[in-house]
Each structure stands twice: as structure tokens, then as C-alpha cells.
Amino acid sequence: SYELTQPPSVSVSPGQTASITCSGDNLGEKYACWYQQKPGQSPVLVIYQDTKRPSGIPERFSGSNSGNTATLTISGTQAMDEADYYCQAWDSSTAVFGGGTKLTVL
């Protein structure tokens, strides 16, 4: 079955750029999405179709997807961005989530 691999944790200083990767076989040939989940809350879609931001998501969130890796980039990271982030893609009519990355802003 298809798998998406994320680093368990990423740390970033406030104001700096955070990059979270998501790896999967030929992931660049699929559309990747990213979800943000804060403790005790439901996930929120932050990036879809590799690079698009839903309404209400700050411009500091951006995405890319090429080859085997999709990347979520948060520019000018703020304390409020501290959360778990999950990538997701579809493979053969089944949805797959990555294992999640805990972003720490310190």
C-alpha cells in the first residue's frame, strides 16, 4: 500500500522559515494536501492541490510538490503556527495520510 513519510518533528525560531517534507513514490504525480492540527482540535486544511491556499489561510503558508517530495513551507513562522502537520494524497481511490510532523516554535 502507498505510504507517505514525514519527519516526526521540526523546530523553528519565531520569524524564521519552517519546511516540512512529505515523501512518497512519485508523489509529484499526485496532488498533495496539508492539514494543521492543534491540540484538542480538528484538522484544518492549509494547502491543497500542491500549492493552493484555502480562503482564510495566511500567505506565509505555501506548498510545493515535485518528484517524490512535497514540502510545506511556513515563512515568518509565528507562535500560533505550533501544531501537528499532516500531508495527504490519494492513491488508487484510497486516501493516505503521512505520519504527521510536530512543529515546535521556540
Place this chain on the structure above:
Amino acid sequence: QVTLKESGPVLVKPTETLTLTCTVSGFSLSNARMGVSWIRQPPGKALEWLAHIFSNDEKSYSTSLKSRLTISKDTSKSQVVLTMTNMDPVDTATYFCARGALVGATVFDYWGQGTLVTVSS
């Protein structure tokens, strides 16, 4: 305003069948570009996709759980139902339903608040 709300038992016994209902509002389950998925999250662990039902009633299931899952919908009631048989303590999790909007690929743009289901005797 799009909302989804999960309902069902908070506690089930091992070997029992779990039935969860997702009641949606703000969109129609007959909309060609909309579907609903069930996704779960064990405490402290990652999201796991379970099943999806499309507007045309086509269904898709997690490969690993397919034998235990059934998803269905009642468009007139705006409800999507998930049943999971032979529950086990490892199935203890928060179960979410999410709207799947077809934008290129299906994206989960709205989520319910989730319902915690504990499996214990």
C-alpha cells in the same frame, strides 16, 4: 455555513459493531463535487483514513480495514453512516467525518469536531 457532526456510542465492547453517524449541513450529499470521508485518530497518534462515499454512491475503503467497514448515506437526511465490525481495543480513537470536495483531487475542507470512541469490556 458548512458543518459536520459525528454521533454514536462513546463506549463499545470488544467484538461489538460500531455505528457512527455524520450529519451534515450547508451542502447536499447529492452535489456532484462533494463526498464524505471517515477518518480516525488514536490518542496521541496520526490520522488514519477509513472510508469515503462519493455523490454517486461510489464507495472507497482503507485496504487494511475494508473487510470490517461499511459506509452508506441517506441524502434525504443529510447523513453518512459508518459501521465497523468486530471492534477491538486498538480501535479506540477519535472518529472524524470530513467533507471531501473535488478540487483536482478530493480535499477534506471541512471537518466535524470528532467523537471519541473507547473500546473496552
